[in-house]
Amino acid sequence: MADAARPRRRHLALPASRFIGREGELVAIAELLRRGERLVTLWGPAGMGKTRLALELASRWAEAHAGEAVWLCELTACRDLRAVCGAVARAIGAQVAAGRREATLVERIGRALATEGPALLVLDNLEHVLEQAAPALDAWVRAAPELRFLATSRERTRLAGEISYELGPLGLPAEGSTERSAAVALFLDRAAAHCASAPPPPPGDEHLADVAALVRRLEGIPLAIELAAAREGVLGVRGLLARLGSRLDLLAGAARGREARQATLRSAIEWSWDLLDDRERRALACCSAFHGPFTLAAAAAVLAEPDAAAIDRIEALRDKSLLRAAPPRSDGATRFALYEVVRELAAEKLAERGEREAAIERHAAFYLAAGEAAAADFERRGALDALNRIAGDLEELLAVAEGALALATMPRAGSEAAAERALRALCAIEPVLSTRGPFGAQLELLDRALAAAEALAADPRVVARALGARGRARRLRGQAEAALEDLERARAQAAALGAEALLSGILADLGVLHHGRRDMERAREHYAQALALHRALGDRRAEGRVLGNLGALHHDERREGEAAAYYEQAISIAAEIGDGRMEGIFSTNAGLLEQERGAPAQARRRYERAAAILGEVGDLRLLAITLGNLGALHHEEGRLADARACHGRAVGLLREVGDRRSEGIALCRLGAALASVGEVEEARRAVEPAARLLAQLGDEPDVELARVASGFVDLALAQAARRAGRGEEAAAHAGEARRRIARAREGSPSSASRSDDVRLLLRILERSLAALGGLPEARAEGELLLTEGARFVRPPGGGWHDLRERHAARRLLHALAEQQRSAPGRGLSLAALKEAGWPGERILPEAAANRIYVAMNQLRKLGMKPWLRRDAEGYSLDPALPVHYVAVEPAAGGGGESRGGETDEGGGAGKRR
Numbered sequence: 001m002a003d004a005a006r007p008r009r010r011h012l013a014l015p016a017s018r019f020i021g022r023e024g025e026l027v028a029i030a031e032l033l034r035r036g037e038r039l040v041t042l043w044g045p046a047g048m049g050k051t052r053l054a055l056e057l058a059s060r061w062a063e064a065h066a067g068e069a070v071w072l073c074e075l076t077a078c079r080d081l082r083a084v085c086g087a088v089a090r091a092i093g094a095q096v097a098a099g100r101r102e103a104t105l106v107e108r109i110g111r112a113l114a115t116e117g118p119a120l121l122v123l124d125n126l127e128h129v130l131e132q133a134a135p136a137l138d139a140w141v142r143a144a145p146e147l148r149f150l151a152t153s154r155e156r157t158r159l160a161g162e163i164s165y166e167l168g169p170l171g172l173p174a175e176g177s178t179e180r181s182a183a184v185a186l187f188l189d190r191a192a193a194h195c196a197s198a199p200p201p202p203p204g205d206e207h208l209a210d211v212a213a214l215v216r217r218l219e220g221i222p223l224a225i226e227l228a229a230a231r232e233g234v235l236g237v238r239g240l241l242a243r244l245g246s247r248l249d250l251l252a253g254a255a256r257g258r259e260a261r262q263a264t265l266r267s268a269i270e271w272s273w274d275l276l277d278d279r280e281r282r283a284l285a286c287c288s289a290f291h292g293p294f295t296l297a298a299a300a301a302v303l304a305e306p307d308a309a310a311i312d313r314i315e316a317l318r319d320k321s322l323l324r325a326a327p328p329r330s331d332g333a334t335r336f337a338l339y340e341v342v343r344e345l346a347a348e349k350l351a352e353r354g355e356r357e358a359a360i361e362r363h364a365a366f367y368l369a370a371g372e373a374a375a376a377d378f379e380r381r382g383a384l385d386a387l388n389r390i391a392g393d394l395e396e397l398l399a400v401a402e403g404a405l406a407l408a409t410m411p412r413a414g415s416e417a418a419a420e421r422a423l424r425a426l427c428a429i430e431p432v433l434s435t436r437g438p439f440g441a442q443l444e445l446l447d448r449a450l451a452a453a454e455a456l457a458a459d460p461r462v463v464a465r466a467l468g469a470r471g472r473a474r475r476l477r478g479q480a481e482a483a484l485e486d487l488e489r490a491r492a493q494a495a496a497l498g499a500e501a502l503l504s505g506i507l508a509d510l511g512v513l514h515h516g517r518r519d520m521e522r523a524r525e526h527y528a529q530a531l532a533l534h535r536a537l538g539d540r541r542a543e544g545r546v547l548g549n550l551g552a553l554h555h556d557e558r559r560e561g562e563a564a565a566y567y568e569q570a571i572s573i574a575a576e577i578g579d580g581r582m583e584g585i586f587s588t589n590a591g592l593l594e595q596e597r598g599a600p601a602q603a604r605r606r607y608e609r610a611a612a613i614l615g616e617v618g619d620l621r622l623l624a625i626t627l628g629n630l631g632a633l634h635h636e637e638g639r640l641a642d643a644r645a646c647h648g649r650a651v652g653l654l655r656e657v658g659d660r661r662s663e664g665i666a667l668c669r670l671g672a673a674l675a676s677v678g679e680v681e682e683a684r685r686a687v688e689p690a691a692r693l694l695a696q697l698g699d700e701p702d703v704e705l706a707r708v709a710s711g712f713v714d715l716a717l718a719q720a721a722r723r724a725g726r727g728e729e730a731a732a733h734a735g736e737a738r739r740r741i742a743r744a745r746e747g748s749p750s751s752a753s754r755s756d757d758v759r760l761l762l763r764i765l766e767r768s769l770a771a772l773g774g775l776p777e778a779r780a781e782g783e784l785l786l787t788e789g790a791r792f793v794r795p796p797g798g799g800w801h802d803l804r805e806r807h808a809a810r811r812l813l814h815a816l817a818e819q820q821r822s823a824p825g826r827g828l829s830l831a832a833l834k835e836a837g838w839p840g841e842r843i844l845p846e847a848a849a850n851r852i853y854v855a856m857n858q859l860r861k862l863g864m865k866p867w868l869r870r871d872a873e874g875y876s877l878d879p880a881l882p883v884h885y886v887a888v889e890p891a892a893g894g895g896g897e898s899r900g901g902e903t904d905e906g907g908g909a910g911k912r913r
Contacts, residue, residue: 019056020189021170021182022049026057029165033061033120033148037163038141041126041151044167045321045339046268047223050152051124053167057150058122069119076125081132085109088123088140092116106136110143118146126153127320128275134159154272154321168324169220178208183215183225190229210237217244219339224265269345272322283313284322285353288346289363292395293326293335301366302359330388360403364421367396371428378431382541382579384617390432391618401425401445408452419453423466430469434476435581435619436657443477446470461502464493468506475513476621478660478697483513504533508546515553518701518754523553541582544573548586555593556756563593581622584613588626592756595633598882601822603633621662624653628666635673636764638788638885643673651686664693665702665757668709672761675712676768678720683713701755704744708761711740715768722772737769767886771800783882784867790814795863796881808837808851809858812875816868820877827873 032040042050055072062070073091078084085105089095094112113121126133130153138159141149151157156164170183180188188211214237218224228240235243273281286303287294294302300310314336317323322342326335338346350356371393378386390397404425407418426446433442446466453463471486487510494503511526527546534542551566567590574583591606607630614623631646647670654663667690675683691706718733744751744758751758767785771794785794790813794800803810815836819828828836834848837855856875860868867878877883 015052015055017193018189019052020186022053022056025053025165025167026060029053029057029150030061032163032165033150037148037161038145039137039149039151039157039159039162041153041156041162041164042167043153043156043164043321045154045221045324045342046272047221047265047341048167048169048321049222050167052222054122054124054150054152058120061120065118065120067118069116070122071119072122072124074124075129075133078129080129081106081136084129084133084136088121092121106139109136110140113140113144113147116144116147118148120148120150123149123151126151126157127155128271130155130157154275155319158319170215170222170225172216172220173212175216176209177212178205179212180208181212181215183218183220184208184211186222187211187215187225187229187232190226191232194230194233207237210241214241214244217241219341221265221339221341223268224341227265265341266345269342272320273345273349275320276317276322280313280316280320281349282353282355283310284317284342284346285350285355286359287317287323287338288343288350289359290338290343290396291399293337293392294396295329295333295335297333298363298366298396299336302362304358304362329392331385363396364400364403364425367393367400368421368425368428371397372424375428375431380539380541381577382574382581384580387431387435387618390429391436394429394432397425397429398441398445401429401449405445405448405452408449408456415452416456416458419449419456420458420462422449423453423458423462427462427465427469430472434472435617435621443470443473446473460493461497461499464490464497464499464502464506467493468502468509471506471513472509475509475516476659476661480513480517484510487513500533501537501539504530504537504539504542507533508542508549511546511549515549515556517699518556520553520557524550527553540573540577541579544570544577544579544582547573548582548589551586552589555589556754558753560593560597564590567593580613581617581619584610584617584619584626585622587613588622588629591633592629595629595636596756596759599821600633600637604630607633620653621657621659624650624657624659624666625662627653628662628669631673632669632760635669635676636760636885638786640673640677640788644670644677647673660693661697661699661702664690664697665705667693668705668757668761672709672712672764675716678716680713680716680720683716687713701751701758704751705755705758705761707740708744708758708765711737711765712761712768714740715765715772718772734769734772737765741766741769764886767884770794771886783884784817784877786814786817786883786885788885790817793862793864795867798863801862806855806858809855811839812837812852812855813859813864816875816877817883820879820881821883824879825876827869827871827876829874833875 029040029042042054044050058070058072062068069092071091073088075084075087078087081102082105085102088109089105089112092109092112094109113119123137134157137149137151137157140147141159141161156162170186171181172183173179173181214228215225218228231240273284276284283299283303287299289302290298296307296311296314299314300307303310303313305313314323318325318336323336323338326337328334347356350359371390374386374389374393377383378390401422404418404422408415408422422445426442426449430442446469450463450466450470453466467486467490471483471490474480474483474486487506491503491506491510494506507526507530511523511530514520514526515523527550531543531546531550534546547566548570551563551570554560554566555563567586570586571583571590574580574586587606587610591603591610594600594606595603607626610626611623611630614626627646628650631643631650634640634646635643647666650666651663651670654666667686671683671687671690674680674686687706687709690709691703694702694706714733714737718730718737721727721730721733741762744762752762753759767783771785771787771792782796784796786792790810791804792800792802793813803813812833815828815833819826830845830849830852833852834843837852838848843851852875856868867881869876869878
């Protein structure tokens with residue numbers, strides 16, 4: 001046991017700066033030591049703050065365990081085992097005679113440690129002497145059972161009993177956030193410490209947003225953040241952001257007192273580089289060809305080594321903290337990544353070795369082959385796994401395209417091949433960008449690549465494919481004329497080449513484009529030509545797509561029976577081949593049809609299934625459109641909170657992927673829902689930009705849609721004026737809403753007849769005005785109108801009745817209406833009606849039958865007598881009676897809804913083509 005008179009704590013020389021963040025890590029590591037772990041290695045890459053965290057933990061441990069010794073042993077200056085032994089002896093105050101053999105030194109230090117009893121020894125910066133010191137450390141752990149060791153290192157010791165704790169970056173704020181995460185707090189603290197004058201006032205949101213962007217670019221690495229903060233006073237945060245292209249040289253000039261190896265990021269990472277052998281250095285240098293996470297297979301290709309050798313190199317770099325673990329791919333493949341500061345130094349070393357071009361060439365060949373194979377698989381099967389493979393490699397494929405474009409614009413041999421490579425990479429990533437966005441990124445790159453390829457007379461087949469891809473991207477951005485030009489050029493080239501598979505797809509795209517322009521005859525012609533080619537080629541997926549598009553065409557022409565038949569054929573093919581995306585598209589369209597035909601329960605089932613499928617597939621654009629349709633159904637049924645939530649999410653997703661037209665339509669629907677709950681200003685903030693956006697795109701029915709959406713604002717203003725007793729003002733606003741309705745129905749064909757988006761909003765607006773009393777009753781005469789929960793009811797041909805105090809009658813009518821909408825003609829039993837009218841109440845059957853009879857008589861007296869039926873099953877409403885909900889309550893409230901239609905790739909925000 002140690003001498004009680006001996007001092008139990010050594011001076012830890014804590015830094016003067018405040019310790020910020022890492023509270024979770026402190027708790028976790030302290031818990032490991034408290035539960036008796038003997039050797040804990042805190043490991044991670046250069047600049048991650050391992051030493052600072054270890055010092056803070058040692059200081060807190062000393063305060064919490066006053067009876068234990070706590071020592072810090074700094075190993076930076078040590079170069080061999082003898083030096084390590086000397087450093088440990090000095091740290092613990094042990095006398096070890098010089099000149100002894102190393103084995104003897106290790107043994108004597110072990111005995112000295114064993115006499116100390118419970119204690120904590122921090123071994124800082126172990127990595128550069130790990131090979132020599134590991135056996136000694138193992139011996140000391142065994143010799144001193146009451147001693148705990150905390151080592152900091154860029155590499156794990158791999159000793160038996162070691163617990164390794166990997167230290168990652170500081171917590172970062174979310175994109176676009178101004179939250180004071182640990183990384184932001186560290187920058188602000190260190191920047192303030194460098195101010196010679198008084199601390200600056202608290203930063204505003206704009207400054208915090210800039211700091212958040214900076215620390216994200218610095219990847220949350222504490223050393224990088226501290227070095228940047230030291231220059232903030234000279235360059236400012238935005239100046240630092242502008243100069244981050246070369247992090248290694250920018251983040252230099254540390255404060256006095258910092259060790260040389262940590263004076264700059266360059267020196268910190270060079271320290272790790274110097275500890276590698278030549279094979280590991282080559283591997284790290286080659287890994288700089290990657291721009292994001294990569295798999296072992298990709299590493300083997302870029303290193304040009306057998307798989308086993310590549311695995312050894314990657315494992316060694318990972319153990320030395322020069323590679324970090326990245327989230328695995330969706331197929332479970334392990335992935336690794338470099339911090340940008342490490343990648344920058346590795347890229348310099350790769351160039352110095354003269355291997356840069358060869359490594360980049362191997363990188364491009366690997367990802368181009370993988371991307372094209374996955375794209376072909378997706379085109380053939382529409383499979384989620386193929387789409388996810390492309391998404392997982394998206395960053396690398398974009399880098400291939402950018403690198404090839406840079407070469408294509410240089411007057412040198414191989415420019416033509418480089419231009420073709422760029423086009424091939426962009427066509428490979430199209431399935432991801434066209435389903436998950438952003439569309440704009442792909443379009444800008446395609447413009448540059450096609451300009452280079454056509455100037456260099458590249459392979460016409462590659463050019464034709466890229467023209468088709470750009471035509472599709474332009475259509476999604478609302479550039480119909482430019483899209484038509486690209487698709488027509490692609491069709492001509494594909495026909496001249498005899499490339500039937502390519503031609504059939506372009507014909508289908510042209511059909512979608514003309515369909516969106518409402519040129520139905522040309523759309524029908526192109527669909528028919530595409531369908532014939534698809535069937536001749538045996539391409540079931542493409543055949544299903546065109547059949548579904550023909551369903552959408554018939555839907556738009558109000559030929560509902562033919563539309564339903566085509567939709568079912570498309571859905572059947574999608575299920576047969578396992579194409580969830582296609583099934584989701586045409587299930588949504590079929591739901592729209594069901595909704596128009598007055599079958600909301602069936603429509604809801606279609607939408608919910610489609611949303612689940614599209615969410616799993618990851619097609620954000622189509623998911624948003626389906627959510628918008630579900631929101632429209634909620635709105636039509638008076639579920640305004642649900643409608644608002646669906647439309648809000650749809651707008652956010654569409655804005656993210658860059659589908660401008662669908663975003664405009666979704667904003668119209670959101671504005672209608674907001675107006676229906678009385679949030680007039682919020683509604684205007686949605687509808688007004690939607691109107692500007694849709695006017696820019698120039699499609700008249702879409703422009704009319706924005707006008708109809710404004711009718712919901714008129715309706716909300718009319719309701720507010722009526723509540724305030726301003727009858728003339730209420731009548732004026734209601735009159736403006738009526739004029740909007742009349743305008744949408746004018747002409748032959750009218751906007752209402754040409755667009756199901758317009759028809760849907762009109763339907764809701766008309767019913768809401770009928771509830772308000774601001775519209776002649778003729779248009780809604782033959783319908784049963786209800787507000788949410790049947791609080792108010794208007795029987796066909798009658799006036800409005802308030803059922804808010806007639807609880808049993810209201811509940812029974814609501815149950816009958818829901819039954820009629822989901823299963824027309826099927827009655828509700830007395831038992832079901834009893835539970836609906838008096839939920840949870842115990843009533844004898846005879847008494848329940850009497851109560852039901854009384855409540856039904858109340859409904860008959862309100863004008864429901866012609867529509868109430870009684871048979872052996874129970875009570876029901878006449879199956880021929882249309883039942884609709886409105887969002888406006890006659891004495892208060894406001895309401896309206898929205899919906900639309902499209903086909904697989906274009907069209908409105910409802911149906912998808």
